[in-house]
Amino acid sequence: MQVFNLRMIAAVYYFCLLHATSRALAWYDGEPMRFDEWLYSLIRFSRQSLLTGLSILLAVALVEALLATPAAQRWSGRRVLALQGAAVACGALLGALARHYVANYGMTGVKFMWGWFYSTVALWTLLGCMAYAVLRVLRADHAARDRLRQVARERAALEAQQLEAQVSALNAQIEPHFLFNTLANVKRLYETTPDRGRDMLVSLIAYLRAALPSMRRQDSTLGQELELVRNYLTILQMRMGERLSFGIEADARLLEARLPPMVLPTLVENAIKHGLSPLPEGGRIEIHAHASSGADGVEQMAVEVRDNGQGFASSGGSGVGLANTRARLAALFGAGAALELEAAQPRGVVARVRMPMQALAAAAP
Known part of the structure; x- marks a missing residue:
């Protein structure tokens, strides 16, 4: 099962869109807001979230390509699990940095918000690890189905x-x-x-x-x-x-x-x-x-x-x-x-x- 493909990119996009929608609704304070302003904030935050999601997806794809090599086949399960977790964390970190620089591109004197940075990396690392775990379960199920079909054919x-x-x-x-x-x-x-x-x-x-x-x-x-x-x-x-x-x-x-x-x-x-x-x-x-x-x-x-x-x-x-x-x-x-x-x-x-x-x-x- 490939990781970086159109289906997975679409899944990341829809998740980020859902995340941005929930954020926009959660920050609504009852004050009237023009629809175009609300839509702009939704698109802006979806773009920001998509940067982190795609960064994590790319990091996971690189790790999966590494684990597919003959040398990595001999690695222990703990080592593989640690490498996969590190890949998700790196993807979340790079994504948070990309979000900061894209959001403040062309602006001067912007102070880096370390609290936002740490919380964003931690949240997306948690979400990425959960998604990665689901992906591993789906891959195991897919492999089991393939083995069952092969056994049935034999x-x-x-x-x-x-x-x-x-x-x-x-x-x-x-x-x-x-x-x-x-x-x-x-x-x-x-x-x-x-x-x-x-x-x-x-x-x-x-x-x-x-x-x-x-x-x-x-x-x-x-x-x-x-x-x-x-x-x-x-x-x-x-x-x-x-x-x-x-x-x-x-x-x-x-x-x-x-x-x-x-x-x-x-x-x-x-x-x-x-x-x-x-x-x-x-x-x-x-x-x-x-x-x-x-x-x-x-x-x-x-x-x-x-x-x-x-x-x-x-x-x-x-x-x-x-x-x-x-x-x-x-x-x-x-x-x-x-x-x-x-x-x-x-x-x-x-x-x-x-x-x-x-x-x-x-x-x-």
């Missing part, structure tokens, strides 16, 4: 690094879980119908070429994830045939909304594995994405994966994929995001992901 940076590491670890668990199940389907198809298995492998290679980069990203968009799921379901249709049908519907304005990568494919893969695959007749998967208002009035994006499979008859919802999806949502968005599972009618499961739109916008790079 803490936020550490939390961001921890969150990134946590999300990366959870992604690393989901990726093999998703890929191994997909490759197992290719292997099974190769064992039953090699020609179709070969065609599916070609499609799978094209799919993975597009999918693998998104698995390594820390963020994605709803449009990218829907396209990934569309390719995935198309590949599964080659294996399941008429046992699998699907539909995808999403608000166009939500396609650019941020979405953690591999969340939607994990929900779809879970619906296939636990809902449709165990049924001889298979079933259908419907994917819907829309905006809605939460209970607190915050706009949310809801992404639903609905299947008409066997429902909660088996282990649906307890696997690694869904557990890590919940953990990722909690790590990225806190309590504002959730993964909900509920029974569909007449049968099946609805997996629904809710995320605040504000959080999604803040997560954007």
Whole structure:
């Protein structure tokens, strides 16, 4: 915090003006006085007080510049305090001398008033020391606030690094879980119908070429994830045939909304594995994405994966994929995001992901 600047000079000026005003009012003896005479005396005494105030301010600024040197950093607290008090006293003394000579400039035979001089130096030394003490408190408070802001920035940076590491670890668990199940389907198809298995492998290679980069990203968009799921379901249709049908519907304005990568494919893969695959007749998967208002009035994006499979008859919802999806949502968005599972009618499961739109916008790079 600098000492000799426009703000401090303005503060000294207003203090001197207040001091001069109080003096002019205190010396009013009830006799009528012309306004111009009263105003002249007010300006004159404000000027005189300002000379002392600026002298003290300049002396304090010089001492602060000295204390900022490396050699002064090693001085004891008592020595620093004594030097600061001496600077205020010197400033008050020089200011009083300046006031005397300015007030009596060009006049001869003026007697120096020692009583006025000593009392003025003592009064302004006291006022200067009090102001200096306030300045030290403000400076300490300013430094403490700076340290708190620095600690907060460092803490936020550490939390961001921890969150990134946590999300990366959870992604690393989901990726093999998703890929191994997909490759197992290719292997099974190769064992039953090699020609179709070969065609599916070609499609799978094209799919993975597009999918693998998104698995390594820390963020994605709803449009990218829907396209990934569309390719995935198309590949599964080659294996399941008429046992699998699907539909995808999403608000166009939500396609650019941020979405953690591999969340939607994990929900779809879970619906296939636990809902449709165990049924001889298979079933259908419907994917819907829309905006809605939460209970607190915050706009949310809801992404639903609905299947008409066997429902909660088996282990649906307890696997690694869904557990890590919940953990990722909690790590990225806190309590504002959730993964909900509920029974569909007449049968099946609805997996629904809710995320605040504000959080999604803040997560954007």
